[in-house]
Amino acid sequence: MLMRKKPDPDAFETFYKDVRGRLLLQTWSLTGDLPAAQKAVRDALVIGWHHWRKISRLEDPESFVRPQAWSHALRRHTARPFHRERGFDEGIRATLASLAKLPTMQRKVLLLAHLTTLPLDQLAREAGITQARAEQELQAATAAFALSRDVPTTSILSLFEPMAAELRDLRWPRASIITRAGAARRRMHTAVGGAVALAAFVGSGLLVTDADGVRPKLSALSLHTTPAPPGPAAGYPLTTDDLISPAQARAALGGVWTTEMTSDNTDGDGLVLPCQQQRFADSASRAALMRTLVSGDTLSVGQSTEVSATPAAAHAAYAASLAWYAGCRESRLQLISTRQVTGIGDEATLVELHDWNDPERSVVASIARTGVLTTTVVSAQPTPDKQPLRTNTGLLGQAVGQLCRLPDGGACAGRSALREVAPIPVGEHPAMLDLVDLPPVAGVAQGWMATAPKAAATNPAATRCDQTVFHRKGATADLTRSFVIPSAKLPPQFGLTETVGSFGTAKAAARVVAGTRTALAACPKKDLGTKVSQIENTVTPARELTAWRLRIEISDKSSVTFLMAIIREGDNVAQVGFVPSGSATISDDAFDALTHRAAERLRRLG
16 A cells, blocks of 8 residues: 655745745735734645645645635735734835725736746736736736836835835744644544634734744745746757857957856846846746847847747747737837848747837847747847847847757748838737837936726827717727826826727728818817827828827917827727927827837727
């Protein structure tokens, strides 16, 4: 008879001491109720010991206990409303109050994103939603929370540091208390459930010391889970010689190049390249290597190469990598163009971005797949400089030429060609403008933030001249969203808004556009204080796009300026409106380019 292996209390004690602080910080942030969070974490760890034989074999046992703790915290917390704990400093109370304003799902996604290291697909799975919805909820939560706390999105994690500090002197039950309660729960579970054991455990209190009499503290409290990342599988012959060398970078870009880093990317947070969102595009990759090279303070090249189990898995990794750059979430990086690359590997795409941070740079990411291997080459150089698309494509060709010869490699590199294509769909609403589409605002160093799309019961993109209505009979998929820069402390009227809707037929959509055009043409005659200047007018059978600059006098001494465009793509219509504030504005050319991007995205509505 096969003997069942007994659970290892020493391994559980190590796990218990490692995770309890993180779980408490997460559940406190989730509920704003520290006593409920404490009880929930204890309950979850009791359950963890109950099932330790099973969960100790998991790659990440914390992924079993965390949902238990969160669920218990929310259940215990329902007896009273989300509240700000007394006795904590103003910053902590403000953080808890801002979290309380978020819908529960957005709060969960925000905390999973910032207080764990889960990749987006696992984050979505733990939240119980699709990955596309997780992206949308995270974007909305990040914007709302940062706006409420008046911080840039890059500073969100730092808001939890004071909360972590508050927990460092907290006393915990020693591990033996947890295991005894868990054992009692296991014995009682079949007959009468775990209520008696949990009640006995709860009664044991927080003020129990470890067996050696030393009061345990959260001195090693970390904001993040740090599971051991997967490393390259032994046996696959991917070596550092298969990566782009300094000599190859020098031939493409000139200058003197040095290797800054070469690794299998199993240390740190794994986010090495610009726009990268996860450690690996294929979480089950057989092997992986990354390298970054630099020349002076202005030129850099980075390469990531992964080996998947099958060509299908490599294609999924290729698509995931492409999505990182097509929907880049780094502040003030704007998508300029997307190009399909032929003649390199089995499939390849190039994404051109502009980094508007100081110093300005052209950032080009090209992603290719050859058989089971996927590689991404990212180059950054000052603008204007050498042709960034040509040099990056050349480096990609060399990278694929070296990789295609490896086992299970695919097509190599020959004569390459670029063809501009529509932007890759991003977000849960790919028919609408995204943060990556927006140009910079003159005189403003901060990045844009977006609100969540909502039904267009009103249309904030319209002007008082046209008052175009999208929420009407026969219209479907009508949505509106706004983009603001809260950390720049601009007047509340500043911002950009887009409203979209589908009107069933091209003829019906054309009538909406014609109505807006007619209203704008008549507006200066009806309102002598309004000046309308047309800055763009494109009319084809499939697309209509007209943009205006409006100047509306509010009084003898003040006026308001608007940039507004109405767009039709087939049956679909979009209206884009921008309200500048003094010198904080965008040029007519930048607005014109933005409206054409809106037209490209609009094709996907419905």
